[in-house]
Each structure stands twice: as C-alpha cells, then as structure tokens.
Amino acid sequence: MRGRGNLRRRRESPVAKLRALGELVYDQIERGEHPVLRIPDRSVSNIIYDERLRQYVLGNKVTLRTTRNVKHLRAFAQLIWLAYFSKLLSESHKTSTLRDVFYSAQAYRVDFEDQDESDERITELEALLGMAREEFNVYPEERSSIFGNLVIEYNVPGYEGRRLDLTSHPDGVMIGPALTTADFVETDAEMVIAIEKGGLFTRFIEEKVHERFKAILVNTAGQAPRATRYLLRRLRSELNLPVYILTDGDPWGMHIAMVIISGSANAAHLTQLNVPDASWIGVWATDILKYKLPYDKLTDADVKRLRELARDPRYSGDPWRSQIDSFLEHRRKSEQEAFAKYGLTYIVDKYLPDKLGR
Amino acid sequence: MRGRGNLRRRRESPVAKLRALGELVYDQIERGEHPVLRIPDRSVSNIIYDERLRQYVLGNKVTLRTTRNVKHLRAFAQLIWLAYFSKLLSESHKTSTLRDVFYSAQAYRVDFEDQDESDERITELEALLGMAREEFNVYPEERSSIFGNLVIEYNVPGYEGRRLDLTSHPDGVMIGPALTTADFVETDAEMVIAIEKGGLFTRFIEEKVHERFKAILVNTAGQAPRATRYLLRRLRSELNLPVYILTDGDPWGMHIAMVIISGSANAAHLTQLNVPDASWIGVWATDILKYKLPYDKLTDADVKRLRELARDPRYSGDPWRSQIDSFLEHRRKSEQEAFAKYGLTYIVDKYLPDKLGR
Numbered sequence: 001m002r003g004r005g006n007l008r009r010r011r012e013s014p015v016a017k018l019r020a021l022g023e024l025v026y027d028q029i030e031r032g033e034h035p036v037l038r039i040p041d042r043s044v045s046n047i048i049y050d051e052r053l054r055q056y057v058l059g060n061k062v063t064l065r066t067t068r069n070v071k072h073l074r075a076f077a078q079l080i081w082l083a084y085f086s087k088l089l090s091e092s093h094k095t096s097t098l099r100d101v102f103y104s105a106q107a108y109r110v111d112f113e114d115q116d117e118s119d120e121r122i123t124e125l126e127a128l129l130g131m132a133r134e135e136f137n138v139y140p141e142e143r144s145s146i147f148g149n150l151v152i153e154y155n156v157p158g159y160e161g162r163r164l165d166l167t168s169h170p171d172g173v174m175i176g177p178a179l180t181t182a183d184f185v186e187t188d189a190e191m192v193i194a195i196e197k198g199g200l201f202t203r204f205i206e207e208k209v210h211e212r213f214k215a216i217l218v219n220t221a222g223q224a225p226r227a228t229r230y231l232l233r234r235l236r237s238e239l240n241l242p243v244y245i246l247t248d249g250d251p252w253g254m255h256i257a258m259v260i261i262s263g264s265a266n267a268a269h270l271t272q273l274n275v276p277d278a279s280w281i282g283v284w285a286t287d288i289l290k291y292k293l294p295y296d297k298l299t300d301a302d303v304k305r306l307r308e309l310a311r312d313p314r315y316s317g318d319p320w321r322s323q324i325d326s327f328l329e330h331r332r333k334s335e336q337e338a339f340a341k342y343g344l345t346y347i348v349d350k351y352l353p354d355k356l357g358r
Numbered sequence: 359m360r361g362r363g364n365l366r367r368r369r370e371s372p373v374a375k376l377r378a379l380g381e382l383v384y385d386q387i388e389r390g391e392h393p394v395l396r397i398p399d400r401s402v403s404n405i406i407y408d409e410r411l412r413q414y415v416l417g418n419k420v421t422l423r424t425t426r427n428v429k430h431l432r433a434f435a436q437l438i439w440l441a442y443f444s445k446l447l448s449e450s451h452k453t454s455t456l457r458d459v460f461y462s463a464q465a466y467r468v469d470f471e472d473q474d475e476s477d478e479r480i481t482e483l484e485a486l487l488g489m490a491r492e493e494f495n496v497y498p499e500e501r502s503s504i505f506g507n508l509v510i511e512y513n514v515p516g517y518e519g520r521r522l523d524l525t526s527h528p529d530g531v532m533i534g535p536a537l538t539t540a541d542f543v544e545t546d547a548e549m550v551i552a553i554e555k556g557g558l559f560t561r562f563i564e565e566k567v568h569e570r571f572k573a574i575l576v577n578t579a580g581q582a583p584r585a586t587r588y589l590l591r592r593l594r595s596e597l598n599l600p601v602y603i604l605t606d607g608d609p610w611g612m613h614i615a616m617v618i619i620s621g622s623a624n625a626a627h628l629t630q631l632n633v634p635d636a637s638w639i640g641v642w643a644t645d646i647l648k649y650k651l652p653y654d655k656l657t658d659a660d661v662k663r664l665r666e667l668a669r670d671p672r673y674s675g676d677p678w679r680s681q682i683d684s685f686l687e688h689r690r691k692s693e694q695e696a697f698a699k700y701g702l703t704y705i706v707d708k709y710l711p712d713k714l715g716r
Binding site for chain 2: 093094095096097099100102103104106107139141142143145154156157158159164168169170171172173174175177178179197198199202203208221294335337338339340341342343344
C-alpha cells in the first residue's frame with residue numbers, strides 16, 4: 001500500500017478567491033470609480049483548441065461588465081450576490097444545487113427571470129474565478145459511483161478524519177460532494193477503469209476486476225458529470241494511475257471518452273476537468289468486426305454525428321480518426337453488453353485482457 | 359438499538375420456484391402431453407384495483423401457452439430458456455441487466471427479435487413465478503441511494519457476513535443488488551423519509567435529518583425503481599417503521615408517491631412492491647398557498663394529467679382527492695427546492711416538523 005503523505009492534495013481556497021473578488025469591487029468603489037468586472041468571453045469566437053493542454057480553452061477576449069452602464073446593473077448585482085452566497089455556502093460547508101441557487105436568490109430579493117439566468121451567472125462566476133462551481137459548493141445531482149481498493153478520508157463536517165474503504169459496498173459508492181473532496185489515503189490499485197454503464201460496472205465488481213486487474217472502477221453513468229471528471233483527474237494526478245475508458249461502440253460512447261480526455265467546449269473556461277492521457281480502450285469500431293459482435297445499423301443521426309466529430313480538432317489523432325473511418329465504412333454500432341453473446345464473463349476474461357495488453 | 363434476531367427476513371427461493379416450473383414441463387412431457395403453461399393475463403381487462411391490498415392486481419384470467427400450437431413454440435422456447443438462464447444466474451450469484459439478457463440469448467442461439475421481446479418474456483416469467491425479476495437476479499441500472507442509522511449485513515458472494523453502517527458514506531449508499539438482498543441487523547431509526555430528488559437528499563444529510571428525526575433517508579431519484587420500492591417495503595415490514603414520502607408539488611410528484619404506496623398498473627402481476635400505509639407528506643397543493651411558495655403555472659399537460667389521476671381508483675381517498683381539487687383550483691405547482699426562498703434550512707427546520715406533527 002502506498003503511504004498517505006504524498007497522497008494529500010492541495011486545495012485552492014474558493015473563499016480566498018471570492019474574498020479577492022469582493023476586495024476588487026470595494027477598492028474600485030473606494031477610489032471613486034464605478035466598479036467593473038472583466039469576465040472571460042465564452043462566445044464561440046473565443047473558444048480555441050489548445051494542443052498542449054489537449055482541450056478547448058478560452059482565448060484572451062474579455063467582456064466588461066460595468067456599473068457605469070445601467071443595462072449591466074442587474075447582471076452585475078446578480079453576480080455579486082452569487083459570489084456572496086457561494087462564500088456563505090463554502091464557509092458553512094453546505095452544498096447547493098443549481099436549482100437551489102435559483103430559489104435561494106428570492107430569500108435575498110435578488111431577481112432571476114428563470115433558472116437559465118441564474119445558471120448563466122454561475123458559469124460567469126466560474127470563468128471569473130477560474131474554478132468549477134463544485135469548488136464553491138454548487139453541485140449537480142449525483143449519479144456516478146466508484147468501487148475499488150482505495151481508502152479515502154473525508155473532509156466534510158462531522159466526518160473529518162473518518163475513513164472509508166471503497167470496497168465497503170459492493171453496489172459501489174456514490175460520487176457526491178463528500179467523496180469528491182475526500183483525501184486519498186491508501187491504495188494498491190494499478191489502474192482506473194471508467195465504464196459508461198451501471199450494468200457493466202456491476203458485472204466488473206461481480207467478476208472481481210478490481211482484484212484481478214488491481215483496478216479502481218468508476219461508473220460514469222453516461223456522460224461523466226463534471227465532479228466525476230474532476231475525480232478521475234485526481235486519481236490520475238495524485239495516485240499516478242493510468243485511466244482507461246470503456247464505452248459503447250458508437251459515436252456517442254466515443255464522445256463520452258473524448259470529454260473525459262479533452263473536456264467539453266461548454267467548460268472551455270475551466271482547465272482542471274480533463275485527463276489528457278487517459279485511453280479510450282473500446283468498444284472500437286474495429287472491435288465490432290474483430291469480435292463479431294451483435295450490432296445495429298448506424299442511424300442517420302449517428303452518421304451525422306460522426307461527420308461532425310471528424311471535423312473536431314480533438315478527433316484529429318488516433319485512434320479517433322481511424323475509428324471514425326471504420327464506423328463510416330461498416331456502418332455498425334455495438335453496445336458494451338453485446339459481448340454477453342459469448343457469455344457474461346467474456347468481456348472480463350477475454351476482451352479486457354486483450355485491450356489492456358495482458 | 360434493536361437486536362438482530364427479528365430483523366432477519368425470510369427469502370423465498372427463486373431457484374426452488376424455477377425448478378418447480380421445470381418439473382411441471384417435464385411431468386407433462388413424461389405423461390406424453392404437449393407441455394402447456396398457464397400465464398396470468400396482464401391485459402387491461404384483467405387488471406383490477408384491490409381495495410384491501412390498495413394496489414392494482416391481476417384478475418383470474420390466464421393465457422395458455424401451448425406447444426400444441428406451432429405459433430406458440432417460439433415464445434414457449436424463449437420462456438423456458440429464460441427460466442434456465444435465470445436459474446443459472448441465481449445459482450452462480452451473478453446479476454444481469456435486461457439488456458444483458460437480450461444479448462445473452464445469442465450465446466444459446468435463442469432468437470429474440472429485439473429487447474422488447476426479451477423484456478416481455480421476462481415479465482411473463484415474473485407473472486408465472488409471482489416474483490419480481492430482481493428476485494431472480496435481473497436488475498435495472500442503479501440510481502437510488504440510502505443513508506441513515508441502519509447496519510446491514512450482506513448476502514452476496516465474497517461479502518457474506520460483512521456489515522456496513524449506512525451512515526458510512528455521507529453522499530449516500532447505492533441501492534443495488536447487494537443492498538437490496540442484505541439483512542437489516544441493527545437500527546435506532548424511528549421513521550423512513552423517501553425523497554424525490556438527490557439535491558434535497560444531500561441537504562437532509564447535511565442538516566442531519568437522520569439524527570434530528572431519527573430517520574432513514576432514501577433518495578428515489580425520480581420515480582422509484584422497483585428495487586427501491588421493494589426496499590422501502592422491507593423497511594416498513596421488517597423494521598416496523600412508518601414511511602413518509604416527500605416529492606415536488608405537482609401531479610408527477612404526487613404520482614411518484616402513489617406508485618410507492620399502491621404500485622403501478624404495469625406491475626399488477628406483482629404484490630410485494632408497494633407500501634400501502636406509507637404517507638405522502640408533501641409538497642401538497644395546499645402547501646403551495648400556505649407557505650407562499652414560488653410557483654410555476656400548471657401546463658396543459660399538468661392539467662390533463664390531474665384529470666386522469668382524478669379518474670384513477672387509487673386517488674379516490676384523501677389527501678389525494680382534495681389535493682387534486684386544490685391543484686385544479688389555483689393552477690400552481692412548486693418544487694421541493696422552492697422552500698429555499700426562506701433559506702436553505704427552512705424545509706428541515708420548519709416544514710418537515712410541521713408535516714410530521716413535531
């Protein structure tokens with residue numbers, strides 16, 4: 001087992017960043033100026049693909065939000081309230097959903113037209129702070145889970161110093177605020193396998209993939225939520241474990257893997273949510289032929305999606321380009337479950353060792 | 359803490375039931391007869407509302423599936439294969455998803471046109487055995503979770519005799535095959551609160567509702583999956599705990615509560631999946647006015663749904679009837695999160711005690 005010392009991570013303090021934001025505004029007021037915020041521009045024209053980071057990032061353009069312009073006042077006030085509310089959340093160790101934030105504003109008589117408006121302000125605050133909303137305690141609904149030989153130590157109130165072995169519950173452990181912020185204390189795992197679907201995640205636990213492959217298993221439950229992508233990144237960087245991704249063999253599964261690896265355009269203002277050197281190990285287009293998998297024909301929507309992906313700079317290298325070509329050639333797609341044609345354990349006994357080169 | 363002895367539950371053995379089904383077929387063959395199965399008829403004309411059980415049940419009509427009729431042979435063979443496969447699953451303590459079953463058939467050269475056909479056969483097997491598919495190890499994807507002062511003991515392979523305290527993980531513990539089949543060993547809980555949304559479930563954990571109200575908390579994550587309804591029934595019957603249900607204040611939330619209480623028409627062939635004396639404690643239509651909650655106007659679809667529910671025998675009593683009337687009168691709906699207008703803890707500090715009469 002690895003010792004704990006080097007597994008502790010350093011967290012940037014959202015409270016310090018929020019306080020700095022407040023001081024910026026106060027300073028401007030004290031100098032007799034109308035406060036102005038410089039918000040990174042998230043429009044398409046300012047989203048660029050960074051080859052080195054292997055993800056989309058924002059360019060240098062900023063939007064000025066100034067209290068000198070009466071049309072900006074509403075959004076400015078909303079943003080400042082949101083920063084205040086986020087600081088309250090962080091200091092009191094409470095979490096909130098996007099929906100909660102929308103309703104909470106009414107307690108302060110801050111007016112949001114609808115949740116779209118409060119969500120937009122939350123994204124602006126992320127861009128301003130360079131910090132995902134989960135860091136200032138605004139979380140989505142939980143649905144991903146994790147299982148494997150890893151002992152964590154909680155940091156949430158009432159649980160400080162308490163530990164959990166992530167093999168404690170064979171249905172998997174939910175990835176929520178407490179898990180995402182926990183320290184990694186001890187592990188003998190040698191890899192991480194992220195899986196698109198809960199059914200296969202359960203199969204892997206039943207077949208003891210965590211022991212046979214010394215793997216930490218993560219169920220992304222479809223497109224990985226940001227908290228889960230952040231956790232995968234931490235498993236990669238803090239434990240120095242390779243990350244493998246297993247999805248359905250179709251353009252949508254391929255893109256689930258890509259978003260884990262290279263982030264999403266929607267989150268181009270954040271750079272801590274991807275795992276650049278994770279590997280998509282399947283189900284590849286070429287696997288569908290090689291393993292003679294049951295398949296469905298690609299639909300028109302599938303083909304359209306493949307052509308879109310072919311134009312996306314994230315898909316310019318391999319295996320992406322060659323797999324897109326293979327999909328377009330044979331026009332087939334297969335789900336992870338298709339391996340059950342060869343028995344329920346085939347995917348663990350044969351396919352996984354093949355793909356991991358074991 | 360309650361002692362463990364009386365908390366042990368008796369499980370009917372699916373393997374014994376599956377063997378009995380096989381013997382029935384063998385006996386007919388040995389008597390020189392064409393094997394026939396009598397499958398409870400699940401058509402609408404045979405679904406009746408049982409006032410005593412307070413749920414939909416099937417009437418006495420059966421469908422004969424006979425090998426004397428060549429048109430029945432395919433479905434008959436599929437059903438027998440499915441029974442065989444389910445017995446394999448149960449004996450080897452493996453679980454499978456509906457999708458896995460569809461693909462697994464191909465390993466045996468049993469032909470299903472599509473998953474609809476294999477799903478239909480699985481439902482027929484449920485009706486034949488009077489047993490939910492979870493009992494013979496066919497599970498849906500997991501998404502519900504649980505938290506509270508309850509110690510469970512696992513029965514799944516590799517975990518026999520191991521225990522977990524359901525407060526071990528503050529993000530909640532997944533409700534999957536291992537949890538559903540575990541024994542309840544020890545608890546000091548005095549009630550169960552089922553909650554429609556993960557955000558509020560997390561809020562309740564953060565505000566220590568499990569301690570303040572001695573409550574076991576269940577996140578149904580929308581419409582409660584059958585495994586979760588089955589678990590709620592076990593918490594009611596084995597631990598003798600009252601079950602309270604908290605949903606959004608709209609027809610859809612109301613129906614989430616109703617399905618937990620009275621089951622669904624789709625599962626009328628099963629009688630162990632509901633909690634007849636559970637209480638829907640809110641958000642009621644009348645609460646929307648009483649607590650001056652932020653609201654949206656009912657849509658046409660909402661109103662149509664309310665009129666459908668008004669004709670449903672399950673909705674003939676109170677609070678259902680009066681709440682439908684109130685919704686139709688003020689035409690408003692409010693989400694659970696709407697209480698955040700009064701601060702994030704108001705729902706725990708004020709609303710919950712009000713509704714529980716504390």
